[in-house]
Amino acid sequence: MKNILINSKFCFGPMSKNIVDTLIEFSNNTQIPVTFIPSRRQVEWNGGYVNNWTTETFTKYVKSKSKYIAIQRDHGGPGQGLYDDDGYESLKYDCKYFDAIHIDPWKKYPDFDDGLKWTVDVLKFCYNENPNLYFEIATEEAIRKFSAEEIERLLHKVKHQFDKRIFERILFCVIQSGTSLKDGINTGKYNSNRLVKMLNVVKTYQKLSKEHNGDYMDKDIMIDRFNTGLDSLNIAPELGVFETKLFLKYLKNNNDQENVDLFYELCYNSGKWKKWVSDDFNPEKNKEKLIEICGHYVFSSKKIQNLKKGINKYICEQLYDNFTKTFN
Template sequence: MANVKPVEQPGGRYGIPSPLGVGPMSRNSIDACIEFAYRHEFNLMLIPSRRQIEAAALGGGYVEGWDTEAFAEYVRKRDPKHLLMLCRDHGGPYQLPTERASGLTPEQALDSATVSFVEDIRCGFELLHIDTCMDVDGPAEHSLAVERLVELYGRCVEAARVENVDLRFEIGFEDQGVDTNDPAEFDEQLHDVLARLRAADLPAPTFVVAQTGTKVLETTNTGALRTAPAAVEYAVRALSDLTQKSGLALKAHNADYLSFAEIGRLRTAGVHAMNIAPEIGVAETRALLELLEEVGLRNARDSFLAMAYESGLWRKWMIQGTPDDDLRRAIIAGHYMFGTEAFVQLKESVSATVARRGIDLDQYLRLRIEHVIGRYATLL
């Protein structure tokens, strides 16, 4: 990996805490972020979704079964220099699957999201992504999404005031797609939201999420950045100019599986920060499978693949019409298994076996995760 330059400390240009957000897909992914940050003196944002890490009152998350408090305590005990910033990714109504499944009304979903955000603030999260693009039965209409965003924003600002903590925000207007935003429409939306925030006497956000031609499905990036890179660069440059005129930073979501050239193109076009997550989980899964194959633990490999496939958690990631490939589906869902009791038992046996060959299983997996992080940090 090329040399990684330490990132500007918080409070630098546009107040960016870090140019890279990483999803905490597992305990190993969290530890890999900590080790990478300390090895390279590089600030990172940890960006759990509500499915991954959630307030105890709302059932906790699938990563190690941790609730928000347990996750925050785990990171802070291992990060004395505060190189990692705890950030909420896609917080908002109907971002927790159970809110849709149980048919919560919009008011109830807003209250549920508020419980989640307030617990984030209490536990020391420093940046909240308020994402109100979802409704109970599909995408939320834009004006309604903005109304809910301003309401939640105000609730969070008040909660931060009560806790006497500084808080940053990230906002976006729609679910991630394959194309870029139309700059003129984006400009209108951005000015509308900022005007409403000012009218409510609320602070401006740090980050604005735009459609940057990046979209993850299966184990690839299907966005227009890959099929029409020049057009995407042109549009993203216009979007970045608009955010900078408002003193805000542009963030790209779904930036996984990009090449050095694609990362560099987005950076050159004016993207200030990127989020990656699914690729981290797939990298750890593939590393585990390769090691199991290498040491001849075929039964363990087959058991792991079976539990991942049977979970069905690969379904939301599939490209419509993709030919059946059970191995790929299992790899996509593999990281969801890492916090389950069945996997923990399997892992204990595997760890003991590979240790006799001088291999530290967790270290082996973490190094593979760090390799992915480094591909982005090198250019950002």
């Protein structure tokens, strides 16, 4: 799995079963390595919002259908699940079934020394559970902003906590050059100088660089990041929004306002949209926008599943074309 992990230029969130199935088909047809990056809310040991998959059932589903896909837990650790916890129950299952784990205590422990301690402790736990695992450390700007100096300090401290054999299991370090997601757009301000500084630090420690929140990114800016030396980019919410827009358009084209209203009600009541909108966002005045941002969270609803049956094939075809464009 190491070769797939390190050669995955893009890592994708499994935002829906259609997205998972389409990426499986795409990877099988092209033999392009792909990494799925399920968050704890999407796929969890006791079930997530994506197709109600558990860590075990999701892994078995994907692995039974493609040999070109790796699975890495995204944002593994404390405070990253549906409820506040220390993350260890979830990590036990991640260690058993996944290929790699992104260790991310920084949401709950933003203080550097606290976050460092948790990074080290979780890494020790996971390695003891499964010495064949690979890891990613640090986090995205939306959770906790890092300077190049702090990234250097983090890598230095972690390196001196472990012997070489364990430190080499850390494949990726998250870098930050300006990404942020709000209202369905990338609001980050790209800073190429900051990118270069962070890349130099990561390379010094012989790690690969990864940036999160690559959604809705201008193509030229994305290309510049890779040309500058970025190794990998995470994309997740954009895929869910893409599928939601197709489904919403399908309902509107069929003049099915009743089910558009149902879709809105399910989205609004889920509360999942709140994370992705600005403080002045007005749900009543932006119903379609709310649906677009939040729709994928309720795809597993029986009502939505029944409504989508007639369009799933078309959605998968459009998703396939979208992935083809992403890699070209």
